[in-house]
Amino acid sequence: xxxxxxxxxxxxxxxxxxxxxxxxxxxxxxxxxxxxxxxxxxxxxxxxxxxxxxxxxxxxxxxxxxxxxxxxxxxxxxxxxxxxxxxxxxxxxxxxxxxxxxxxxxxxxxxxxxxxxxxxxxxxxxxxxxxxxxxxxxxxxxxxxxxxxxxxxxxxxxx
Numbered sequence: 443x444x445x446x447x448x449x450x451x452x453x454x455x456x457x458x459x460x461x462x463x464x465x466x467x468x469x470x471x472x473x474x475x476x477x478x479x480x481x482x483x484x485x486x487x488x489x490x491x492x493x494x495x496x497x498x499x500x501x502x503x504x505x506x507x508x509x510x511x512x513x514x515x516x517x518x519x520x521x522x523x524x525x526x527x528x529x530x531x532x533x534x535x536x537x538x539x540x541x542x543x544x545x546x547x548x549x550x551x552x553x554x555x556x557x558x559x560x561x562x563x564x565x566x567x568x569x570x571x572x573x574x575x576x577x578x579x580x581x582x583x584x585x586x587x588x589x590x591x592x593x594x595x596x597x598x599x600x601x
Contacts, residue, residue, distance in 0.1 A: 444562075444563075444564065446497055446499060448499065448500055449461070449463075449497070453540060458538075458539040458540050458541055459541065460533060460541045460542065460543060461540070461541065461542045461543075462542075462543055462544075462545070463497055463498075463542055463543070463544050463545070464497070464498040464504065464544065464545050464547065465495060465496065465497055465498065465531070465544040465545065465546045465547070466495065466496055466497075466498055466504050466505075466507045466508040466511060466546075466547050466548075466549060467492075467493050467494070467495045467508070467546055467547070467548040467549065467586050468481075468493060468494045468495070468496075468508035468509065468511055468512045468520060468522070468549055468551045469481075469493045469526075469548060469549065469550055469551060469586060469587050469589075469590035469591075470493070470494065470512055470516075470518060470520045470551040470552070470553055471550065471551070471552065471553065471573070471590065471591065472552075472553035472570065476572075476574070477572070478572070478573045478591070479570040479571060479572055479573065480493065480570070480571055480572075480573050480576075480587055480590075480591070481493065481494065481512070481516060481518060481520075481553070481558055481568070481569075481570060482567075482568070482569060482570075482571050482579070483515060483516055483558075483560065483564075483565035483567065483568045484560075484565055484566050484567040484568075485564070485565055485566075486560075486563065486564055486565055486566045487564075489566075490580060490583070491578060491579045491580075491583070492579070492583045493583065493586060493587060494508075494511050494512045494515050494516055495511065495546075496508075496510075496511030496514075496515070498547075504525075504547045504549070505522035505525070505549055506522075508520075508522050508547075508549040508551060509521065509522055509551065512551065513556075513561075514561060514562050515560070515561055515562055515564050515565055515568070516556075516558045516559065516560070516561060516565070516568040517556050517557070517558065517559050517561040517568070518553065518554075518555070518556040518557075518558050518568075519553075519554040519555045519556050520551040520552060520553055520554055521551060521552045521554055522549045522550075522551050523549070523550050523551060523552050523595075524549065524550045524590075524594075524595045524597075525547060525548070525549055525597045526548050526549065526550050526589045526590050526592075526594065526597055526598065527546075527547075527548035527586065527589040527597060527598045528545070528546075528547055528548075528597050528598070528599050528600070529545075529546050529548070529598075529600055530543070530544070530545055530546070530600065531543065531544045531545075531546050546586075548586045548589055548590065549590075550589075550590035550591075550593075551590075558570065573587065573591050
């Protein structure tokens, strides 16, 4: 995975200390009813199926980051419709020892155009999958998708 330049600069100063970052998850949906589909990618680093995720750059609006990541990673144009979940993820340790924790902002996005493909090397696959066929997607990612599919325009906040 390509580490953003601003993180590399911070890591020069703080080493592997815990770094607080803002992440965006873009749950891109198309179709209606029984034919509703979600855009999934298979991560190249760990093989997990997920919606498109990424890091919000300094000064970038989170919804813009979500849409940017979808285009960069899957070559799909999407439009952010609603913030559906604000969630703090547990701290994580990367293979190189870097520690991070994310405030994850989950956006429901509407498909606009494009045929999914792994566009930037971060993923080995990009494809549409029916929202009722997610058994091989881990529970936490399924919850992100569920929050978007449920259709509320009010974000869920953990307390």
